[in-house]
Amino acid sequence: MLNLNTQFELIRQSATVAMADRILALKASGRNIVGLQVGDPDFGTPSAVVDAALNAMQTGLTHYGPSRGFPDLRTAVAKKLLRDEGVTYDPDTEILITHGGIHAYYLAMQSILTPGDDVLIPDPSWATHSNMAIMLRGNVIRVPAPAENGFIPLFDSWLKALTPKTRVIVLNYPSNPTGAFPSREYLQNLQDFAAKHNLWIVSDEVYGSLYYEEKPTSAGAFEDAKNRTILVNSLSKSYAMTGWRVGFLAAPQRVIEHALKAGQNSITCVAPFIQKAATFALTEPSIQEVTAEMRAAYSRRRDLVLRIARELESDSVKVIPPQGAFYFFLDLRALNMSSVEMCERILDEEGVGLVPGSAFGEQGEGFIRMTIAASDKDVEAGFRKIVAWAEKQ
Numbered sequence: 001m002l003n004l005n006t007q008f009e010l011i012r013q014s015a016t017v018a019m020a021d022r023i024l025a026l027k028a029s030g031r032n033i034v035g036l037q038v039g040d041p042d043f044g045t046p047s048a049v050v051d052a053a054l055n056a057m058q059t060g061l062t063h064y065g066p067s068r069g070f071p072d073l074r075t076a077v078a079k080k081l082l083r084d085e086g087v088t089y090d091p092d093t094e095i096l097i098t099h100g101g102i103h104a105y106y107l108a109m110q111s112i113l114t115p116g117d118d119v120l121i122p123d124p125s126w127a128t129h130s131n132m133a134i135m136l137r138g139n140v141i142r143v144p145a146p147a148e149n150g151f152i153p154l155f156d157s158w159l160k161a162l163t164p165k166t167r168v169i170v171l172n173y174p175s176n177p178t179g180a181f182p183s184r185e186y187l188q189n190l191q192d193f194a195a196k197h198n199l200w201i202v203s204d205e206v207y208g209s210l211y212y213e214e215k216p217t218s219a220g221a222f223e224d225a226k227n228r229t230i231l232v233n234s235l236s237k238s239y240a241m242t243g244w245r246v247g248f249l250a251a252p253q254r255v256i257e258h259a260l261k262a263g264q265n266s267i268t269c270v271a272p273f274i275q276k277a278a279t280f281a282l283t284e285p286s287i288q289e290v291t292a293e294m295r296a297a298y299s300r301r302r303d304l305v306l307r308i309a310r311e312l313e314s315d316s317v318k319v320i321p322p323q324g325a326f327y328f329f330l331d332l333r334a335l336n337m338s339s340v341e342m343c344e345r346i347l348d349e350e351g352v353g354l355v356p357g358s359a360f361g362e363q364g365e366g367f368i369r370m371t372i373a374a375s376d377k378d379v380e381a382g383f384r385k386i387v388a389w390a391e392k393q
């Protein structure tokens, strides 16, 4: 038998994907399913953005484009980062256009990791953060982010997890799956910790513009943070552009130079007409209004769930209000059942699609992730069914 890359034996098939397959099969068999499992906005991409891509195609932008990204797009990204996060990046040297946020994360980790390096990642967190580090032969150390501490690691836990081989901390705020983010003061302390122990901070901020009350602080918005902080972002969630596959990396020049080589030698470039549509999305004022409307819709659905939770007063389903992103990480630990079993049974018995919390790490066991990137009607019906099911156990 020919050898395969053994690293892949360390990666579990995503429970999100497994659940999606099961839901598709049920739908194909004619079952009516309330789908609250996806991490994809239920809104269409604004039609003017689609037109911008079509125009670009018609003017001939259907060949290779610049690997770094068009200068006007990099400038638009720099302006966005300054406007929204108060951070300054040089569009010529410190920004790279990528194939979505996941690719930005891949390039960041590829650029800084040496096989055998230890990588600190909070638990729970989006599975790709760990899986990618493993693919790159990093050694992942999970740092518990318990619900009892608002899904943020106790500061001591970072210290406990630290080893002489630790090279990088991976953050994702607002978090998928919890919607949590820490205070500015906490991030400042983490920056000080990273400086003291000579660590990179890779911060996945794809949900950065989806917040409900307070605004999260970017990991790059601290004095002296820039030389050790790498920002990962994309247009997927904020502009309802998940299928366009366009994102960006903002980092010190020497990281961008590595990431550029990794990008050139793997994807060549992001499709030029997609880049033009992204420039339009980031800069056109009317598009910012559309994204504000989407944010308002998520906020309305969040309030809807919180209102129903107050009305139903369930002892079995504990609802922790998310501060950002578009998920609820519902606490069903009272049922003493594995989150995979809960999700399978809720799907089979109530017809609601969800993601088991254990897909995000050990700390997610007993939780289920429910998206509010679905219609108000589905969010309400799905949440009521979850509570009714839990109350029957």
Ligand SMILES: Cc1ncc(COP(=O)(O)O)c(C=O)c1O
Residues within 6 Å of the ligand: 039, 099, 100, 101, 102, 103, 126, 172, 175, 176, 204, 206, 233, 234, 235, 236, 237, 242, 246, 247
């Ligand atoms: C935390 C997080 N980062 C990155 C991504 C991927 O984003 P993109 O579509 O820009 O690759 C996701 C998608 O679900 C996510 O949840």
